[in-house]
Amino acid sequence: MRPYAFVAALLVFVALSAGAQEIKIGGIGPVTGEAATFGVSTKNGMTLAVEEWNAKGGVLGKKIKLVFADDKGDPAEGATVYTKLIQQDKVVALVGTVMSKVTLAGAPIAQAAKVPMISPTSTNEKVTQVGDYIFRACFIDPFQGTVGAKFAYNDLKARTAACIFDVGNDYTKGLSENFQKAFLALGGKVVAYEAHPTGTTDFKAQLTKIIQAKPDVIYCSDYYNDDALIATQARELGYTGPFVGGDGWDSADLVKIGGAAVENCFFTNHYAPDATTPAVLTFVKNYKARFKTSDAPDALAALGYDAMYIMLDAIKRAGKADGVKIKEALAKTDLAVVSGQVKFDANRNPIKAAAIIEIKGGKQVYRTTVNP
Amino acid sequence: MKHFRTPKLSLYALAFYALIMALSLTGLINGYIQHIINQSLIYVILAVSLNLINGITGQFSLGHMGFAAVGAYVSGAITTLVFKVSPEAGFAGYAVFVGGIVAGGLAAALVGVLIGFPSLRLKGDYLAIVTLGFGEIIKTVLNNIPAVGGPRGLLGIPKFSNFSFIFAAAFLTLVVIRNLVESSHGRALVSIRENELAAELAGVDTTRYKVLAFAVGAFFAGIAGGLFGHLLQIAHPTQYGFMGSVLVLIMVYTGGVGSLTGSVIAAFALTFMSEGLRIVIDSLAEATSLPIGGEWRMVIYALLLVFIMLFRTEGLMGTKEARFLVIGDPAKEGTR
Numbered sequence: 001m002r003p004y005a006f007v008a009a010l011l012v013f014v015a016l017s018a019g020a021q022e023i024k025i026g027g028i029g030p031v032t033g034e035a036a037t038f039g040v041s042t043k044n045g046m047t048l049a050v051e052e053w054n055a056k057g058g059v060l061g062k063k064i065k066l067v068f069a070d071d072k073g074d075p076a077e078g079a080t081v082y083t084k085l086i087q088q089d090k091v092v093a094l095v096g097t098v099m100s101k102v103t104l105a106g107a108p109i110a111q112a113a114k115v116p117m118i119s120p121t122s123t124n125e126k127v128t129q130v131g132d133y134i135f136r137a138c139f140i141d142p143f144q145g146t147v148g149a150k151f152a153y154n155d156l157k158a159r160t161a162a163c164i165f166d167v168g169n170d171y172t173k174g175l176s177e178n179f180q181k182a183f184l185a186l187g188g189k190v191v192a193y194e195a196h197p198t199g200t201t202d203f204k205a206q207l208t209k210i211i212q213a214k215p216d217v218i219y220c221s222d223y224y225n226d227d228a229l230i231a232t233q234a235r236e237l238g239y240t241g242p243f244v245g246g247d248g249w250d251s252a253d254l255v256k257i258g259g260a261a262v263e264n265c266f267f268t269n270h271y272a273p274d275a276t277t278p279a280v281l282t283f284v285k286n287y288k289a290r291f292k293t294s295d296a297p298d299a300l301a302a303l304g305y306d307a308m309y310i311m312l313d314a315i316k317r318a319g320k321a322d323g324v325k326i327k328e329a330l331a332k333t334d335l336a337v338v339s340g341q342v343k344f345d346a347n348r349n350p351i352k353a354a355a356i357i358e359i360k361g362g363k364q365v366y367r368t369t370v371n372p
Numbered sequence: 373m374k375h376f377r378t379p380k381l382s383l384y385a386l387a388f389y390a391l392i393m394a395l396s397l398t399g400l401i402n403g404y405i406q407h408i409i410n411q412s413l414i415y416v417i418l419a420v421s422l423n424l425i426n427g428i429t430g431q432f433s434l435g436h437m438g439f440a441a442v443g444a445y446v447s448g449a450i451t452t453l454v455f456k457v458s459p460e461a462g463f464a465g466y467a468v469f470v471g472g473i474v475a476g477g478l479a480a481a482l483v484g485v486l487i488g489f490p491s492l493r494l495k496g497d498y499l500a501i502v503t504l505g506f507g508e509i510i511k512t513v514l515n516n517i518p519a520v521g522g523p524r525g526l527l528g529i530p531k532f533s534n535f536s537f538i539f540a541a542a543f544l545t546l547v548v549i550r551n552l553v554e555s556s557h558g559r560a561l562v563s564i565r566e567n568e569l570a571a572e573l574a575g576v577d578t579t580r581y582k583v584l585a586f587a588v589g590a591f592f593a594g595i596a597g598g599l600f601g602h603l604l605q606i607a608h609p610t611q612y613g614f615m616g617s618v619l620v621l622i623m624v625y626t627g628g629v630g631s632l633t634g635s636v637i638a639a640f641a642l643t644f645m646s647e648g649l650r651i652v653i654d655s656l657a658e659a660t661s662l663p664i665g666g667e668w669r670m671v672i673y674a675l676l677l678v679f680i681m682l683f684r685t686e687g688l689m690g691t692k693e694a695r696f697l698v699i700g701d702p703a704k705e706g707t708r
């Protein structure tokens with residue numbers, strides 16, 4: 001029967017691969033499927049970090065081996081690869097994965113096996129609540145709304161704001177709710193708070209209401225395709241003020257769809273590729289050279305790199321490739337990485353600054369950094 | 373009582389169960405391989421139940437995962453949201469789990485019947501489109517119910533599914549569907565596949581039997597969905613979309629339309645192939661230092677499927693059954 005042949009083949013493979021003098025780190029990302037571009041960027045970021053550490057002599061005197069597995073952006077596949085990396089490859093730590101729904105299928109497996117893991121980009125709050133072995137390298141959704149409000153109030157000097165968001169999407173809804181809360185707390189006024197249905201392309205009803213309320217700024221927490229349409233239609237209706245949004249705005253297609261309408265728009269992001277801090281400059285230079293590309297690495301690549309870096313740093317400080325020790329070291333992280341200085345709070349979410357990106361002359365330009 | 377005598381099948385099943393348990397307890401197969409076996413068995417349930425609809429009855433359903441979604445969400449909601457049990461609760465917990473799984477199956481069967489009456493008067497391509505639409509409707513509905521997590525999915529489902537439960541469910545599915553196929557009702561189903569008009573003229577209530585096939589198929593798909601949810605500890609709308617249904621469909625066709633044996637073999641073969649390729653590609657990349665990564669796995673997987681279909685158009689088993697899946701003497705029974 002077929003399965004036994006496979007089992008036998010797997011057993012031989014395990015026997016052959018045992019006994020190597022390496023530290024194995026599991027990497028997970030969707031390099032195929034709907035989120036393939038995210039997965040590839042993340043994988044590149046992880047690979048670059050591992051290669052840089054290996055060039056410096058590895059960690060704990062051993063070479064680091066990245067065992068990467070594709071999760072297809074599918075929770076079922078995710079559960080399988082987490083099990084594979086832990087049980088089959090016996091990795092000491094995990095870096096992954098990109099999409100929250102897949103991370104949520106994998107996190108309980110890592111937690112049960114006491115293998116520390118750090119997700120580079122899963123923003124769902126529930127991810128780190130799975131247990132004390134689960135960390136993440138990105139800020140979570142509520143944080144972006146807060147940072148957006150601070151930027152609008154302090155930097156843009158806005159005193160009145162309006163929100164527009166997708167009612168059928170937790171991400172955009174969460175961002176707007178938190179923006180509203182933070183903006184009110186700062187002393188501003190939210191003059192309009194408009195939801196639109198998922199999948200609509202005509203936002204004029206909501207925008208007309210918003211523009212009549214004369215806000216200083218519009219907070220739009222949608223994804224880039226909706227953002228571009230909203231900006232275009234708002235400009236047609238005569239709105240000239242600024243837009244502020246979240247990392248959903250981050251796409252090269254934003255300007256292609258929105259054109260001149262997305263000028264004077266700002267969004268919070270994990271990092272800015274054109275920031276002038278030494279960490280960013282080195283990262284962008286090395287990334288371009290390593291992967292022979294002229295495009296600046298996106299936020300996913302930066303977070304994949306950061307997540308791997310944070311994990312390796314924790315292993316180094318733990319002094320031993322042991323789950324409990326690494327977990328404890330991770331919790332005490334205080335490290336400067338590409339996306340800023342990272343520390344973890346009690347819920348294993350990072351406390352770090354957000355970059356504000358401005359659309360200027362059809363390009364994404366780094367504007368400022370806002371601390372939480 | 374003839375239809376419930378299953379000595380050989382039970383014997384083989386028991387031997388398989390004992391072997392896997394023994395290998396697992398002695399540590400000869402690790403959690404990873406155990407997980408793939410569990411997953412394969414869930415796909416056995418899905419493929420065998422879809423085969424009842426597509427292979428035995430000759431209908432073309434593209435929405436099988438929609439039924440699985442109903443099962444996953446109903447059972448998940450019962451264990452996670454209503455009773456809030458976990459495996460630590462001992463017997464009571466497991467009782468709720470089994471009850472939840474059965475309730476999920478029944479809910480899926482009910483949906484199968486509801487969908488069945490209006491749509492099963494359709495034939496061929498039109499039915500395929502309706503079932504495809506149905507699968508997408510289920511997905512969209514789940515996306516818009518905040519109580520079960522909406523687009524974030526139903527999270528925190530306790531991990532009740534284990535090899536024993538999944539194996540028992542797969543075994544029962546096989547026995548029940550095999551017995552159904554071998555009964556006079558089964559003959560009616562096959563007659564619909566062979567010639568619906570002739571079957572109708574011969575006095576077979578074709579609509580009723582089609583609904584029966586859908587209801588039974590949906591029931592087991594719901595069971596599989598429930599087990600899947602309690603294995604992965606998450607039920608997400610995107611898992612149960614069109615691509616999921618297509619994967620099960622591929623299993624039915626590579627195994628052989630109308631052959632339950634084929635579905636069982638294909639469910640195992642394709643699940644193990646998908647994972648085996650991971651290891652093959654990784655070791656190949658390491659040995660040759662070629663820039664090939666995980667993304668090539670799906671290319672090769674698809675190519676292998678193309679080759680199977682090119683060289684064995686009728687599927688691995690055609691319409692043949694393994695002897696132990698046939699009641700009585702297959703030689704006397706003739707072809708089906």
